[in-house]
Amino acid sequence: MAKIRFSALEQVEKRKPLTAEPPAKKISDYFGVNVFGKEAMRQYLSADSYKVVMAAIEKGEKIDDRTADAVAGAMKTWAVERGATHYTHWFQPLTGSTAEKHDAFFDWAEGGKVIEKFKGSALVQQEPDASSFPNGGIRNTFEARGYTAWDSTSPAFLMEAGNGKTLCIPTVFVAYTGEALDYKAPLLKALDRVEKNAVAVCQLFDKDVTSVKATLGIEQEFFLIDKALFHARTDLLLAERSLFGHTPAKGQQLEDHYFGSIPPRVQCFMQEFEIEALKLGIPVHTRHNEVAPGQFECAPIFEDVNLAIDHNQLLMDIMERVGEKHSFKVLFHEKPFAGINGSGKHNNWSLSTNTGKNLLAPTSKPKENLMFLTFLVNVVKAVHEHADLLRASIASAANDFRLGANEAPPAIMSIFLGDQLNGVLDELEHNATINIEKGENMYIKLGIDKVPPILMDNTDRNRTSPFAFTGNKFEFRAVGSSANSANAMTVLNTIVADQLSKFHAEVLKKTEGKDTKREVIIVEILRDYIKSSKPIRFEGNGYSDEWKEEAKKRGLSNVPNTPRALDAYVSAKSKQLFAEQNVFNDVELEARHEIMLHSYILKVQIESRCIEQIALNQIIPAALSYQHKLIDNAKGLKELGLKEEADALIDMIKTISQHIKLIKEKTYEMVEARKAANNEEDSHKKAILYCDNVKAFFEVIRYNVDKLELIVDDELWPLPKYRELLFLK
Numbered sequence: 001m002a003k004i005r006f007s008a009l010e011q012v013e014k015r016k017p018l019t020a021e022p023p024a025k026k027i028s029d030y031f032g033v034n035v036f037g038k039e040a041m042r043q044y045l046s047a048d049s050y051k052v053v054m055a056a057i058e059k060g061e062k063i064d065d066r067t068a069d070a071v072a073g074a075m076k077t078w079a080v081e082r083g084a085t086h087y088t089h090w091f092q093p094l095t096g097s098t099a100e101k102h103d104a105f106f107d108w109a110e111g112g113k114v115i116e117k118f119k120g121s122a123l124v125q126q127e128p129d130a131s132s133f134p135n136g137g138i139r140n141t142f143e144a145r146g147y148t149a150w151d152s153t154s155p156a157f158l159m160e161a162g163n164g165k166t167l168c169i170p171t172v173f174v175a176y177t178g179e180a181l182d183y184k185a186p187l188l189k190a191l192d193r194v195e196k197n198a199v200a201v202c203q204l205f206d207k208d209v210t211s212v213k214a215t216l217g218i219e220q221e222f223f224l225i226d227k228a229l230f231h232a233r234t235d236l237l238l239a240e241r242s243l244f245g246h247t248p249a250k251g252q253q254l255e256d257h258y259f260g261s262i263p264p265r266v267q268c269f270m271q272e273f274e275i276e277a278l279k280l281g282i283p284v285h286t287r288h289n290e291v292a293p294g295q296f297e298c299a300p301i302f303e304d305v306n307l308a309i310d311h312n313q314l315l316m317d318i319m320e321r322v323g324e325k326h327s328f329k330v331l332f333h334e335k336p337f338a339g340i341n342g343s344g345k346h347n348n349w350s351l352s353t354n355t356g357k358n359l360l361a362p363t364s365k366p367k368e369n370l371m372f373l374t375f376l377v378n379v380v381k382a383v384h385e386h387a388d389l390l391r392a393s394i395a396s397a398a399n400d401f402r403l404g405a406n407e408a409p410p411a412i413m414s415i416f417l418g419d420q421l422n423g424v425l426d427e428l429e430h431n432a433t434i435n436i437e438k439g440e441n442m443y444i445k446l447g448i449d450k451v452p453p454i455l456m457d458n459t460d461r462n463r464t465s466p467f468a469f470t471g472n473k474f475e476f477r478a479v480g481s482s483a484n485s486a487n488a489m490t491v492l493n494t495i496v497a498d499q500l501s502k503f504h505a506e507v508l509k510k511t512e513g514k515d516t517k518r519e520v521i522i523v524e525i526l527r528d529y530i531k532s533s534k535p536i537r538f539e540g541n542g543y544s545d546e547w548k549e550e551a552k553k554r555g556l557s558n559v560p561n562t563p564r565a566l567d568a569y570v571s572a573k574s575k576q577l578f579a580e581q582n583v584f585n586d587v588e589l590e591a592r593h594e595i596m597l598h599s600y601i602l603k604v605q606i607e608s609r610c611i612e613q614i615a616l617n618q619i620i621p622a623a624l625s626y627q628h629k630l631i632d633n634a635k636g637l638k639e640l641g642l643k644e645e646a647d648a649l650i651d652m653i654k655t656i657s658q659h660i661k662l663i664k665e666k667t668y669e670m671v672e673a674r675k676a677a678n679n680e681e682d683s684h685k686k687a688i689l690y691c692d693n694v695k696a697f698f699e700v701i702r703y704n705v706d707k708l709e710l711i712v713d714d715e716l717w718p719l720p721k722y723r724e725l726l727f728l729k
Contacts, residue, residue: 002622002718008228009720011327012728015226017264018326020272023279032281034082034158036075036167044074056152058211060192063152068120075156076105076118079167084158087118089126089148090168092183093133094595096484098313099173101126102166123169124150134598136591138179146181148173151188154310157280161321170310179588183486184306189583190490191305193497198351198359198375200504204518205371211354214493216308217473219299220315221290221343221481223331224266226728229720230329234614239607240333240482241398243698244614246706247339248723251293258291263729265326266296273315273322274298280318282311292340294726302348305493309486312345332482334408335401337722338702342402343481347488350473351375361472370519374503377425377526377533379474380415382499383467384533386491386577387413388557388568390467391478393491395565395596397603399480404543404560409466409478411565412551412558414538416465422539428523429530464542494583501581503529562600563687569593597683604690608674611701615667618718619705620660626712627656656711659704666704670697 023030032039041050049070055061063071079087088100105118126148133146154170173182180186195212202209230236235243252258262270270287277284283301290297300311316332323330335342351359357368359375383390391413404410417425466478479488503525510521535554540547551558559565568574570593578584584592630649637646673696677689709717 002716004232005718005720006715008226008232009724009728011228012226012724015265015327017268018272019268020275022275027278031278031283034160034279035281036078036156037281038155040078041071041074044078045070049074053152063124065120068124070120072118072120072123075123075167075169079156079158079165080105082158082165084165084167086164087122087167087169089150089171091148091171091173092313092484092486093173093181094136094183094592095134096482096599098317099133100166100168105167126171133173133181134595135175135181136594136598138175138177138181138587138591146173146175151184151306153188153304154307155281157314159280160276179585179591183309183484183490186583186588187306187309187486187490187493190493190497190581193581193583194351194493194500197497197500197504201374201378201500202353202359202371204504204507204522205368205374206353206355206357208355209353209357212359213352214305214489215302215350215352215473216305216485216489217300217302217348218308218312218485219297219344219346219348220312221295221297221345222319223292223294223333223336223343224269224296224323224328224729225294225331225725227324227327227329229725229728232720233725234618235607235610236329236331236336239603239610240331241336241401241607242338242722242725243607243611244619244702244705244709244719245338245722245725246709248721248726250723250727252291252340255291257289257293257295260289262287262289262296265328265729269322269326269328270296270298272326273319276318276322277311277315280311280314282315282318284315290341290343292337292726294337294729295341295343302350305349305489309484309489312485334396334398334480334482337726340726342408344402344408344477345479345481345483345485347476347479347485347492348470348473349476349489349492358472360469360474370522373424373428373526374522375500376421376469377529378499378503379496380417380536381529381533382495383413383415384536385499386495386574387536388559388565388571389491389495389574389577390488391557391559392565392568393488394476394478394480394483395562396480396483397562397600397607398482399478400561402480403478409464410542410547410558411560412542412548412556413466413478413536414542414551414556415474415536416468416539417537418469419539421469422537425530425537428527429534465538466542490583494578494581498577498581561691563597563684563691566593566596566600567684569596594683597687600687601677601683601690604695605674607698608670608690608694611698612667612671614719615663615701615705619708620663622716622718623656623660623708623712626716627653627660629713630656652711656708659708659711662704663701663708666697666701670694670701673697 023033041053045053049067052063052067053071056063084105086102086104088102090098090100093099148171151170151172156167156169159166159168172180172185172188174185175181191214194214198212199209202212233242235241274284274287283303284298285301286299288297300308303311319330332343334344353359359372362369362372391411402408466476468475468477476488476492479485506525507518507522510525511518535556538547548558569589575586575589578589630653634646634649634653637649673693677686677694680686680689709721
């Protein structure tokens with residue numbers, strides 16, 4: 001195995017940067033060229049058909065069969081002109097990745113000829129096998145029918161792979177019985193609810209607001225390692241994280257990697273995936289080195305949530321394909337390397353109106369600031385009411401390793417607002433009476449004008465806060481780098497929609513038949529919300545033991561592992577929430593809970609098996625081989641009469657034996673724990689057993705393996721080491 005490692009190192013040394021030329025000098029000249037967007041639709045559709053499609057995109061109106069045929073024909077013409085031979089419904093099943101089945105643009109014509117053909121019926125709906133995707137028991141193998149249905153709000157695009165091009169049509173994926181089997185369908189429902197309820201609240205202040213869109217900017221963190229080194233590590237290949245590896249002498253302690261000069265090979269890789277992304281209309285805007293060695297980040301400009309998530313899923317696919325070309329493996333795992341920063345997918349979320357107003361941005365106008373405070377306080381209230389559900393939305397086996405250290409937020413949900421906003425809310429909370437006399441400026445009276453148009457940077461981005469206000473948006477930092485953000489965004493937009501609905505109803509109820517100014521009623525309601533949700537606001541160090549104690553006193557949950565965190569999905573409170581907002585029914589929630597538990601079990605199981613195989617088949621043989629050398633040396637020293645020198649080697653031999661003994665014992669105990677867990681039929685109990693009993697052996701086995709790495713001759717060690725994985729580019 002050591003030969004494989006050194007062969008990989010030789011390959012890394014020979015790598016050269018691969019350059020890629022953009023289609024044009026200016027990004028604006030090729031941005032979105034592979035997207036069937038508004039400009040393409042205007043060019044290829046009739047004026048009437050274009051209006052119908054725009055009404056569907058902007059207002060949610062239905063597309064009739066005639067228009068669907070027209071759109072399908074236009075898409076086909078546009079795609080074929082650009083070299084496409086196939087089309088596919090591109091969807092996001094509950095596997096966590098995307099899925100597609102390609103069909104050719106041709107059919108039989110009269111006389112045995114073939115013609116390019118694409119009907120509206122094929123655009124609107126297809127029928128993939130629903131039983132072959134995770135469904136949580138919704139569909140049996142003998143009940144395989146499922147449907148993909150066109151999402152007209154996300155534009156079709158051309159995917160280039162090798163010499164071929166495929167027209168990809170974003171779709172939802174649902175069971176024959178109507179339950180959602182994907183991430184997109186419930187997300188679209190949640191976005192619809194938050195828009196309707198946000199518009200209703202906006203109209204308490206501004207009647208010109210007729211539409212509110214949730215917006216999202218997703219910062220994507222990732223690690224890059226050379227492909228040869230990746231394939232020399234069974235754990236990275238199968239479990240996507242390093243299960244063993246001693247901390248190198250230099251890690252991230254010098255803080256010299258963050259925002260440093262991008263290595264040439266990495267720069268070329270980034271430039272090429274950016275070119276491909278920009279051609280697909282993905283507005284990638286920022287790239288830089290992240291904190292950990294070998295870690296990087298890219299980030300787009302804000303978009304509507306649905307499109308932002310589609311683009312992020314597509315971007316990850318592009319990065320992996322381009323990475324292969326550059327002999328890189330892109331690691332999206334939340335914690336691929338111990339002892340250094342993990343990777344997140346920071347979700348920067350806000351609400352934007354058709355009038356151009358960011359509802360989470362304060363202004364210089366006090367009346368607008370009351371609307372800003374209304375939305376801010378309602379978001380805080382929503383997170384406080386449903387903190388456990390928000391925690392569940394980011395739960396995964398991989399994220400469990402990341403949360404709570406190295407700039408990743410803890411499992412305790414809290415909100416960071418910054419000193420200025422906290423001061424404003426505290427003042428509003430403690431203003432005991434609201435007695436506005438005629439002619440007085442109630443906004444100044446209440447101190448609302450003290451919210452500055454641009455909040456100072458001491459609102460900061462508290463890196464220990466899961467949910468931080470950053471001046472004009474909330475940054476949900478707890479989302480994992482490999483996750484589909486739709487999960488977290490479905491929950492966030494649902495809980496905010498629910499809270500806005502309750503706020504609007506309360507305002508109408510308390511103002512009905514009363515002479516009191518509506519603004520006064522609103523401030524009174526906000527004050528109650530500020531008081532009741534205060535426990536969720538925290539400005540300090542989320543890693544500290546003091547915060548854990550304080551959070552407990554405040555009644556905040558601290559659920560550090562996934563199996564227990566996922567319980568929030570199927571609580572009576574969550575079921576009622578999702579039912580009232582028409583996002584999930586009970587069957588869908590139970591199914592998702594089952595799917596996520598099953599995914600957790602399988603991932604921990606895979607890691608356990610990898611640990612067993614690597615420890616017994618690679619680590620112990622390498623240690624024994626080195627130990628035999630030491631034994632021969634010790635014998636030789638004794639024969640020469642060098643007893644003290646021989647004793648020193650004997651101590652090393654004993655130390656190696658102790659580590660080998662513990663590795664074998666703990667590995668066998670782990671295997672027995674795994675067998676016991678596998679005998680449990682209930683998914684929840686089984687996941688708990690994997691979490692508490694199987695996973696409990698990981699660290700003690702790793703500790704002993706990593707100690708051997710420091711002792712065993714480097715030429716015999718089979719696994720590429722951290723210093724090689726992280727620093728060789």
